[in-house]
Structures are given as structure tokens and as C-alpha cells.
Amino acid sequence: TATQVVIVGGGPAGLMLSHLLHNAGIDSVVIDNRTVEQIETTHRAGILERDSVRLLVDSGVSDRVLTDGHEHAGIALRFGGLSHRIDFQKLVGASCWLYPQTAVFVDLHAARVRDGGDLRYGITDTEVADVVDAPTVDYTDADGSRHRITARIVVGADGSRSVCRPLIDQATQYFREYPFAWFGVMVQAPPSAPELIYARAPEGFALISQRTDTVQRMYFQCDPREDPSTWSDDRIWAQLHGRLAGHDGFELKEGPVLERTVLPFRSFVQSPMRHGNLLLAGDAAHTVPPTGAKGLNLALADVRVLAEVLDRTINKSDDAALDTYTERALSRVWKAQHFSYWMTTMLHHVDGTTDFDDLRQLGELNALVSSEAGSTYLAEGYTGWPQH
Numbered sequence: 556t557a558t559q560v561v562i563v564g565g566g567p568a569g570l571m572l573s574h575l576l577h578n579a580g581i582d583s584v585v586i587d588n589r590t591v592e593q594i595e596t597t598h599r600a601g602i603l604e605r606d607s608v609r610l611l612v613d614s615g616v617s618d619r620v621l622t623d624g625h626e627h628a629g630i631a632l633r634f635g636g637l638s639h640r641i642d643f644q645k646l647v648g649a650s651c652w653l654y655p656q657t658a659v660f661v662d663l664h665a666a667r668v669r670d671g672g673d674l675r676y677g678i679t680d681t682e683v684a685d686v687v688d689a690p691t692v693d694y695t696d697a698d699g700s701r702h703r704i705t706a707r708i709v710v711g712a713d714g715s716r717s718v719c720r721p722l723i724d725q726a727t728q729y730f731r732e733y734p735f736a737w738f739g740v741m742v743q744a745p746p747s748a749p750e751l752i753y754a755r756a757p758e759g760f761a762l763i764s765q766r767t768d769t770v771q772r773m774y775f776q777c778d779p780r781e782d783p784s785t786w787s788d789d790r791i792w793a794q795l796h797g798r799l800a801g802h803d804g805f806e807l808k809e810g811p812v813l814e815r816t817v818l819p820f821r822s823f824v825q826s827p828m829r830h831g832n833l834l835l836a837g838d839a840a841h842t843v844p845p846t847g848a849k850g851l852n853l854a855l856a857d858v859r860v861l862a863e864v865l866d867r868t869i870n871k872s873d874d875a876a877l878d879t880y881t882e883r884a885l886s887r888v889w890k891a892q893h894f895s896y897w898m899t900t901m902l903h904h905v906d907g908t909t910d911f912d913d914l915r916q917l918g919e920l921n922a923l924v925s926s927e928a929g930s931t932y933l934a935e936g937y938t939g940w941p942q943h
């Protein structure tokens with residue numbers, strides 16, 4: 556079979572691109588080696604930037620983010636035993652939305668099914684070839700038959716273990732590792748606060764996020780080699796209580812731990828994001844550490860730009876359009892890389908550092924929360940920089 560665009564990867568980035576291309580009259584085939592059920596049940600982050608919400612609503616995916624999601628007009632930074640609210644609405648006139656990535660995926664999948672999208676999940680052995688001249692994508696379906704799709708364009712939206720990424724010739728890879736990871740838990744408890752709490756304590760970072768009235772998402776900094784299965788509920792709660800402790804009467808509400816995982820933690824960028832007729836989007840091209848929840852938002856920003864570039868390429872025969880993609884996408888990627896790195900280093904404890912480092916970190920946090928300029932920088936990055 557032949558199609559205009561093959562999208563390798565049917566997560567939020569791949570599906571959003573397929574949806575935007577459909578709106579532009581461009582057909583695409585989406586393939587993914589996972590099943591829909593696997594993707595729907597893998598917990599990821601939960602915060603959408605203002606423009607991610609707009610993209611979902613204005614492009615006609617779904618309004619469910621507005622009805623079932625929760626608008627958050629600020630966050631709390633907690634350190635020295637006190638919470639300091641950063642008021643996004645007051646500082647930049649914007650909010651973010653608590654709406655889990657799994658819900659974003661469900662909405663996008665439903666929209667593509669509604670609009671007759673060609674989605675092929677649960678395939679194996681994907682092979683992409685000839686990306687400079689006449690791209691082909693081969694795969695094996697669930698019955699074991701081999702298929703070939705020929706395409707004008709191939710998009711790699713296939714995540715951090717991308718099979719497309721290595722096909723970008725002469726690419727440069729930029730890495731940063733961190734000496735810690737996050738221990739993530741889903742707990743059965745009511746919310747402890749109306750908004751998210753990013754906490755910095757002498758023992759390290761903790762984040763109190765939310766999912767529903769009865770289920771909450773929490774994280775705390777841990778050793779990257781930690782085995783979550785050996786941790787009892789009591790031991791997990793002791794860590795969280797210790798890091799949220801304070802003098803203001805704040806109370807962390809407890810309950811059974813439903814799920815526990817250790818999340819990888821690194822910064823990564825590959826440049827360029829295009830080779831011939833192959834273009835990368837989302838985690839296939841870049842990874843951010845989770846602090847600040849930029850990963851999904853960045854993937855959606857990539858495909859918004861990419862949909863426009865492909866519209867010019869395919870509908871308007873503008874041969875120069877593909878050349879503009881890397882630079883436009885990477886300008887936002889590096890802003891988000893810095894933001895995620897900055898939020899991370901401002902709030903995490905590194906073993907083996909000195910009292911100077913601890914006190915400098917508190918100095919940075921105190922300067923931030925007491926300065927309108929400092930707080931505005933955080934609010935602007937957190938709710939998302941304007942798109943261009």
C-alpha cells in the first residue's frame with residue numbers, strides 16, 4: 556500500500572500529528588508495536604501547558620480536557636518548612652491543566668477512530684528504509700504476515716527507544732545524566748492540597764500531584780538503582796512525610812500505595828531532527844527530566860510545527876519547508892531543556908555536596924519566590940512559552 560505519511564509510533568505525538576494532517580487533507584498510516592491497552596494503562600505525566608489544551612480543543616480532538624481536567628492557576632514551591640505559591644494567572648495570565656497523558660491518549664485515539672484514521676497497533680519488526688529517496692516501512696502484523704507501506708514522508712514519533720532516530724545521518728547527540736531518579740507512586744487518598752506541591756527538603760525532592768478525588772500521584776527523589784518492589788507502604792510514606800514536613804500545619808493525606816515505579820532521569824537532544832524525508836518528533840528526538848512535566852507538551856509542540864511543515868510540503872509543493880523543521884522545533888526544545896534542568900537542579904539534593912551548595916540552593920529559591928521577575932520566569936516556562 557501507499558500513503559502520504561507513515562507515522563511510526565501511535566502515542567500522543569503520533570496520533571496528534573495524524574489528526575492534524577487529517578484536518579489538512581493529508582492521509583497517514585500510524586503503526587505501533589504496543590497495543591492500545593498497553594498505552595492506555597502506562598502512567599505518564601499529568602500536566603498540560605495552556606497551548607497543549609488549546610491544541611486539543613481547537614483542532615477538534617475533544618473538549619474533555621475542559622470538562623474532566625482541572626485548571627491549575629499556580630503551584631506551590633515548598634522549602635524551609637513553608638509553601639510559597641507561584642500565581643500563574645497573576646504573573647502571566649495563564650494556567651496549566653491537570654489532565655493525565657493516558658487521558659490525552661484516549662481522546663486522541665477516539666478522535667482518530669471517529670474520523671476513520673488508519674491505525675495499526677500491536678505490530679512487530681518495524682523496518683524503515685530509503686528515507687532520502689523513496690521511503691518504505693515494513694512490519695509484521697499480529698497474524699505474522701509481512702507488509703510494506705511506501706510513503707512520501709516518514710515520521711518517527713516512536714519514543715525514547717526510537718527505531719527511526721538512528722537513521723538520521725550525521726546527527727549530533729547531546730546528553731546529560733543525573734545522579735538520581737524519581738520513585739513514583741499512585742496512592743489511594745484524597746488530595747492534600749488544591750494545587751501541585753514541588754518540595755525541596757534536606758533529604759531531597761518530592762512532588763505531590765493528583766489524579767482524581769480518590770487517587771493521587773506522588774514522586775520522591777531516589778537512587779537510580781532503587782528496586783521499588785522492595786519498598787513497603789510505610790517506608791514510602793516516611794520518605795514523603797519527611798520531605799513535606801513543616802511549620803505551617805500542612806498535612807499529607809495517606810492511603811494504600813496502588814503502584815510504584817522508578818522513573819529514568821536524563822536530558823537528551825538529537826540534532827538535526829530530519830534526514831531526507833524522515834522527521835522525528837517528541838521523545839524520539841529529545842528527552843527531558845520529568846521535573847516540570849515538559850515531555851508531552853514538547854512532543855505536542857513538535858507535531859504542531861511538523862503538521863504545518865508537512866502541509867506546506869505536500870499541499871503547497873513548498874520544497875523548502877522540510878528544511879525549516881529542525882530549527883523551529885529545536886528552539887523550543889532547548890528552552891524546555893533548560894527549564895527542566897533548572898527546575899531539577901533547584902529542587903534536588905546531590906549526595907556529596909557541601910553546606911555551601913545547600914545554602915546556595917535555598918538562596919536561589921528565596922530569591923525566586925520573593926521576586927516578581929523570578930516568579931514570572933517560572934510561571935511563563937511552566938504554563939508554556941508562546942508558540943511561533
Ligand code: DHB
Nearest residue numbers: 600601764845846847848
Ligand atoms: C506530574 C509529573 C511531573 O513530572 C510534574 O512536573 C508534574 C506533575 C504528574 O504526573 O502529575
